[in-house]
Amino acid sequence: MSPRQWFKGNLHTHSTNSDGDAGPQHVAGWYGQHGYDFLVLSDHNHLTVIEDAAEHAGDWPMLLLGEELTVAATGRPVHLNGIGIGARIEPVTRDTVTEALQANVDLVRAAGGLASINHPNYKWAFDDRAMQAVEGVWAFEVFNGHPSTNNLPAGGRPGTEQIWDRLLSGGKRILGVATDDAHHFKGEFGPERANPGRGWVSVEAEACTPAEIMSSLEAGRFYASTGAVIGALKNEKTEIVLEIEPRSDEACTVTFIGSRGRELWRVDGNTARYRPSKLDTYVRAFVQTSRGTRAWTQPVFVSG
Ligand SMILES: [Zn+2]
Ligand SMILES: [Zn+2]
Known part of the structure; x- marks a missing residue:
């Protein structure tokens, strides 16, 4: 058995296959140049596959396939990442946020992926009360680097850490990830833009292969970080x-x-x-x- 090492990865980012400003090759190149070992290109309702990725094995991170399942339920955005899925998923909506989360979590699991609930505080869409009853969720974003995701508590509203502690205290076993949710790779970088490099996971694994990284992610052998x-x-x-x-x-x-x-x-x-x-x-x-x-x-x- 090889000793475990740390591998740095971003689980949530966009390209021109949805609303990002750079093509998937540019995005993979950015993460490669900045020391990332693996990356999930999670475009909205689109499975981004770079056909010639193997030719860039030396300068790009290892790519795990993923998709940001993006729907609205009762007018609220319900976004969750399917990580390590094998094929594109057509997301579904339902009459409540909880039911929409559950239906899409089930689709991710059926596709062999890990389901991570994204940015609950984006547009104040939902909090722990909508998440507590959802079964089979692997993780949620305790930190999301997009400027509109309201990670911290203010105005009487819970921050993501409070949401996490409420879920855990209610008996839910849910992990926490930090992600970029990057959309902007071009032009000047700044706090009002959704730039890369703000939140990631460091995974302890024996090798940076899809199987090893997925297995460590699933088992919680990682921490989330903003630096x-x-x-x-x-x-x-x-x-x-x-x-x-x-x-x-x-x-x-x-x-x-x-x-x-x-x-x-x-x-x-x-x-x-x-x-x-x-x-x-x-x-x-x-x-x-x-x-x-x-x-x-x-x-x-x-x-x-
Ligand atoms: Zn989103
Ligand atoms: Zn996103």
């Missing part, structure tokens, strides 16, 4: 240990979070350790750096 780098991670029921690799002199704080979003333990420094107790139902770690970058480990389910 913070975790060099070593033990994420088990008995013990959670993070070793952060700071960039230059950046300072780090790690917070361990449990049921109902409660702070269980906080560590200032680059190494943090927590031993879950029998009273913890789940524990997840959140990293904040002085640079403003963040990282989220996957929840460890302690009971059951």
Whole structure:
């Protein structure tokens, strides 16, 4: 068995096959030039396949096929990614957000993919109440780099982390991903544009092949990041240990979070350790750096 390594990937991005401003080859090239190991070109209701991708194996990331299933239910946008699917899916709508999510999650699973619910706070479409009853969801976006996705809590509305903790506290086993949802690869980059490079996952796997990456994603052997780098991670029921690799002199704080979003333990420094107790139902770690970058480990389910 080869030792596991970290592989960096973006699970959500667009090209001219939907509403992105650059062709799929340009998009794959951007991610290749910026150190990504794998990429999902997730165009709206379109399966982007680059026929000659094998010829670019050295300069492009490994491409996992995916699609952003995009519908509206009761006038609200319902978007979810099917990751690792083998063929295009025709998404369906239903009379409620919950039913629309469920129907499309079922289609993704039937196509052999992982279903990830995208940007719940985009246009304030829905929150945990619509997601709690949906079965078979693999993950949701705890961070989306598009400027209109309202990741943080404000105005009395829950941020994505609050949504996550409510789902987890309600007994739902759902993972968290960070993504770019990039649309803009051309022209000047800025905070009002949906540029690439803002959110990604780092996956621990034995090799960067579709099968290995899919297997690690499904098992939760990854963390989500907007820049913070975790060099070593033990994420088990008995013990959670993070070793952060700071960039230059950046300072780090790690917070361990449990049921109902409660702070269980906080560590200032680059190494943090927590031993879950029998009273913890789940524990997840959140990293904040002085640079403003963040990282989220996957929840460890302690009971059951
Ligand atoms: Zn979307
Ligand atoms: Zn998108």
